Amino acid sequence: xxxxxxxxxxxxxxxxxPLNLLAMLMATIVGIVIGCLPGLSAAMGVALLLPIxxxxxxxxxxIVLAGVYCGAIFGGSISAILVHTPGTPASAAxxxxxxxxxxxxxxxKALTVACVASFFGGLxxxxxxxxxxxxxxxxxxxxxxxxxxxLSLFGLTIIAGVSSKSMLKGxxxxxxxxxxxxxxMDPMEGVPRFTFDFSILDSGINTTCALIGLFxxxxxxxxxxxxxxxxxxxxxxxxxIGLSRKEMKRLSPHIVRSWIIGNIVGILPGxxxxxxCFMGYNEAKRFxxxxxxxxxGSIEGVAGSEAANNxxxxxxLIPTLTLGIPxxxxxxxxxxxxxxxxxxxxxxxxxxxxxxxxxxxxxxxLIQFCMLAVGLFGARGFAQIGRLSDAILIPSIFxxxxxxxxxxxxxxxxxxxxxxxxxxxxxxxxxxLNTAAIVLGLILGPIGEKGLRRSLLLNDGDPSILFxxxxxxxxxxxxxxxxxxxxxxxxxxxxxxxxNTTTDEAPAKNA
Amino acid sequence: xxxLLFCAALCLVVPFLFVTTVQAWSPEKDISVIVAYxxxxxxxxxxxxxxxYARKYVGxxxxxxxxxxxxxxxxxxxxxxxxPDGYTIGFINLPSFTTLSLMPKSLFTVKSIEPIAxxxxxxxxxxxxxxxxxxxxxxxxxxxxxxxxYRCSTNGNKASNHIAAQLFARSANFSYKAIxxxxxxxxxxxxxxxxxxFSCAKVADIAKLATGAAPELRVLGVFAKNRLPEFPDVxxxxxxxxxxxxxxxxRALVAPAGTPxxxxxxxxEAFKKAMEDPDCVAIHQKxxxxxxxxxxxxxxxxxxxQLLFSKDVEESLFKK
Numbered sequence: 162x163x164x165x166x167x168x169x170x171x172x173x174x175x176x177x178x179p180l181n182l183l184a185m186l187m188a189t190i191v192g193i194v195i196g197c198l199p200g201l202s203a204a205m206g207v208a209l210l211l212p213i214x215x216x217x218x219x220x221x222x223x224i225v226l227a228g229v230y231c232g233a234i235f236g237g238s239i240s241a242i243l244v245h246t247p248g249t250p251a252s253a254a255x256x257x258x259x260x261x262x263x264x265x266x267x268x269x270k271a272l273t274v275a276c277v278a279s280f281f282g283g284l285x286x287x288x289x290x291x292x293x294x295x296x297x298x299x300x301x302x303x304x305x306x307x308x309x310x311x312l313s314l315f316g317l318t319i320i321a322g323v324s325s326k327s328m329l330k331g332x333x334x335x336x337x338x339x340x341x342x343x344x345x346m347d348p349m350e351g352v353p354r355f356t357f358d359f360s361i362l363d364s365g366i367n368t369t370c371a372l373i374g375l376f377x378x379x380x381x382x383x384x385x386x387x388x389x390x391x392x393x394x395x396x397x398x399x400x401x402i403g404l405s406r407k408e409m410k411r412l413s414p415h416i417v418r419s420w421i422i423g424n425i426v427g428i429l430p431g432x433x434x435x436x437x438c439f440m441g442y443n444e445a446k447r448f449x450x451x452x453x454x455x456x457x458g459s460i461e462g463v464a465g466s467e468a469a470n471n472x473x474x475x476x477x478l479i480p481t482l483t484l485g486i487p488x489x490x491x492x493x494x495x496x497x498x499x500x501x502x503x504x505x506x507x508x509x510x511x512x513x514x515x516x517x518x519x520x521x522x523x524x525x526x527l528i529q530f531c532m533l534a535v536g537l538f539g540a541r542g543f544a545q546i547g548r549l550s551d552a553i554l555i556p557s558i559f560x561x562x563x564x565x566x567x568x569x570x571x572x573x574x575x576x577x578x579x580x581x582x583x584x585x586x587x588x589x590x591x592x593x594l595n596t597a598a599i600v601l602g603l604i605l606g607p608i609g610e611k612g613l614r615r616s617l618l619l620n621d622g623d624p625s626i627l628f629x630x631x632x633x634x635x636x637x638x639x640x641x642x643x644x645x646x647x648x649x650x651x652x653x654x655x656x657x658x659x660x661n662t663t664t665d666e667a668p669a670k671n672a
Numbered sequence: 673x674x675x676l677l678f679c680a681a682l683c684l685v686v687p688f689l690f691v692t693t694v695q696a697w698s699p700e701k702d703i704s705v706i707v708a709y710x711x712x713x714x715x716x717x718x719x720x721x722x723x724x725y726a727r728k729y730v731g732x733x734x735x736x737x738x739x740x741x742x743x744x745x746x747x748x749x750x751x752x753x754x755x756p757d758g759y760t761i762g763f764i765n766l767p768s769f770t771t772l773s774l775m776p777k778s779l780f781t782v783k784s785i786e787p788i789a790x791x792x793x794x795x796x797x798x799x800x801x802x803x804x805x806x807x808x809x810x811x812x813x814x815x816x817x818x819x820x821x822y823r824c825s826t827n828g829n830k831a832s833n834h835i836a837a838q839l840f841a842r843s844a845n846f847s848y849k850a851i852x853x854x855x856x857x858x859x860x861x862x863x864x865x866x867x868x869x870f871s872c873a874k875v876a877d878i879a880k881l882a883t884g885a886a887p888e889l890r891v892l893g894v895f896a897k898n899r900l901p902e903f904p905d906v907x908x909x910x911x912x913x914x915x916x917x918x919x920x921x922x923r924a925l926v927a928p929a930g931t932p933x934x935x936x937x938x939x940x941e942a943f944k945k946a947m948e949d950p951d952c953v954a955i956h957q958k959x960x961x962x963x964x965x966x967x968x969x970x971x972x973x974x975x976x977x978q979l980l981f982s983k984d985v986e987e988s989l990f991k992k
Contacts, residue, residue, distance in 0.1 A: 302865070303865075305862075305865055305867050306862075306867060346743075348852070348854050349829060349852050350829050350852075351828050351829035351830055351831065351852065352829075360741070360745060360746060360749075361741065361746075363741060363743075363745065363746075364740070364741045364743075501710075503710065503713060505857065509857075570738070570739060570740065570741070571737070571739070572739075611854065615851060615852075615853075618849070618851055619823060619851060619867065619868075621821075
């Protein structure tokens with residue numbers, strides 16, 4: 162225990178290195194900018210910045226990615242509040258009351274509330290990151306081949322179900338990812354398969370290229386398809402930024418409640434920030450003493466939604482770092498960053514690489530402070546950036562995609578792979594398939610395949626080994642839960658939206 | 673007057689030109705060092721350590737260029753294709769390099785490269801879990817002869833540690849089940865978790881796990897002609913009557929074929945000095961890396977030997 166505290170303290174010392182502080186600040190600003198641009202999601206921002214982190218120290222690289230992640234989740238609230246268009250789906254619930262406040266001339270108040278709530282949501286989520294991840298990592302030591310098979314299956318069922326409108330299409334996307342994951346070296350025999358003699362495919366499809374293509378490049382195509390429209394001007398606001406003590410006291414129970422909700426949602430694979438914000442908003446309404454204000458400009462509503470979606474960030478990192486099962490698209494990209502640095506998620510992150518991991522955790526805590534400072538002082542500026550024309554955005558993102566995918570191995574063929582995946586992502590968008598599920602299939606496929614084939618090899622082809630330990634049965638139970646969860650989640654989300662239909666609903670966009 | 677000046681200038685410059693061409697070559701710009709594995713991998717870490725100290729003796733910055741993929745194929749193909757002007761050198765891993773060079777569609781052979789110097793050698797060892805009932809090689813072999821279902825984790829089908837296990841099994845005449853794990857870390861984790869009963873791996877990878885107050889693994893034998901200084905109590909496989917030759921991996925510096933002799937000589941000397949640098953020696957020890965300098969001639973011999981090994985031994989090793 163004292164060891165952990167010492168490691169955590171050392172982590173803070175490392176994270177306070179000027180270079181790390183600068184990285185945090187820049188990353189948070191970039192994240193907020195990406196977040197407040199409607200149409201650009203957190204996952205795409207992180208994917209775009211991923212190649213920049215290759216040359217960095219692993220901890221600094223991860224801090225940059227986490228900074229973009231947290232910044233983007235908060236940034237979404239700025240455009241949600243000012244122009245009634247959530248910058249990311251995670252802020253859909255914030256738009257309801259946030260925009261009402263803007264119409265009443267209290268935009269600065271709403272932004273302050275969003276920023277403070279995001280800060281506390283993110284900060285509190287670090288607690289569970291510190292407490293639970295070493296424990297879960299310990300458990301991962303007990304995972305052998307059969308358990309890894311079930312674990313990957315669990316990750317697939319839950320993501321396929323929860324994050325799409327139609328479970329069938331979600332599963333289809335997951336299977337598509339699985340199929341793509343079979344390209345490359347056969348993990349057991351060590352011979353290439355489905356490579357069609359392209360040596361670039363020998364080691365499989367590069368996940369990072371696929372990520373940049375699916376999340377960032379596809380967005381270029383989607384944006385380019387539409388006519389370039391001028392974004393509406395944000396409302397000028399003159400009221401002061403800041404909160405009174407009384408208001409803070411009124412918000413704090415909502416922040417704490419939303420933190421717990423967001424955290425649990427975050428830890429569960431598959432359920433992401435977009436669900437958490439509605440849950441947080443709804444619970445805030447249920448427990449509020451001023452229910453009548455909801456929908457007409459309640460600061461409690463803004464706080465409930467924003468604290469919840471930022472609390473997801475810390476929670477969702479837990480399964481990613483410990484089990485290698487990313488719960489949503491952003492953490493899938495983050496995991497890509499981890500693997501590029503030669504780090505495997507799992508117990509080693511808390512033993513051999515504990516120094517790096519705790520520096521990252523400390524960075525994650527400090528990022529929240531960056532976010533608070535940048536958010537409070539820069540809100541007015543970001544409001545203007547939110548209007549950036551697509552005519553500038555499209556070519557810039559395109560260039561970053563190409564440069565990024567080339568930078569991975571200085572290889573032009575990987576740019577082609579990225580472009581193909583961009584096309585795939587665009588088609589997936591057309592057919593309502595789920596890009597996050599495709600990516601998870603791609604990442605989890607090899608884990609599951611190795612787990613299954615190795616288990617069978619170990620047990621002379623007898624599948625009973627897959628049911629041999631209590632841990633296996635536990636994971637099987639979770640898989641069943643994963644398959645049923647879409648039904649539950651859909652019902653829950655629908656109910657929440659119905660409750661909120663009194664106000665006109667914010668258009669939620671595809672993650 | 674002008675003419676005189678010109679002549680004087682010529683007299684001053686010409687000897688310099690002459691001297692520089694005759695004298696040993698030395699680089700005038702950054703040098704690209706191809707590493708055929710990704711940044712952060714074992715090969716990359718070793719390369720970066722050496723380059724950090726070699727800079728002083730080479731006089732220019734050595735830039736590592738990671739070209740991973742195809743288990744080394746992509747980087748080595750690039751290395752073979754590079755201009756032999758002394759500004760591109762690279763690391764090869766033996767015997768992976770010779771094995772791949774024999775593949776039907778390989779774009780490089782051992783003739784595509786010019787040896788400079790060997791950097792590291794790592795000997796393979798046989799390991800079991802510390803609480804395993806087998807205390808000696810003999811006990812392991814006896815058990816495996818009695819029952820052929822004992823499992824050995826490897827870092828991939830026909831990969832280096834699988835070859836080691838196969839060499840051991842063939843020479844001791846027992847059969848076992850090889851389970852590929854795709855990487856040394858996972859291979860050893862499986863052993864620690866008890867999913868397999870024994871394993872063969874390189875010393876550097878197991879050193880931390882097999883030493884200290886409460887070691888997790890026990891080393892039973894080493895694939896060498898002499899015992900290892902790190903494990904003086906562990907017998908060689910030859911002592912126990914099994915495989916008698918050295919087996920392990922080596923990482924060496926090479927240049928593309930056709931690189932002029934004086935350039936090779938320059939690097940040979942520079943890397944020798946770098947490997948003798950006390951700071952460099954200390955950091956290798958700290959990282960459990962077994963530095964083993966060989967000059968270009970000795971390295972050429974090693975490559976030839978490994979080529980024969982890849983040709984004759986590896987082929988027959990996996991025949992049923």
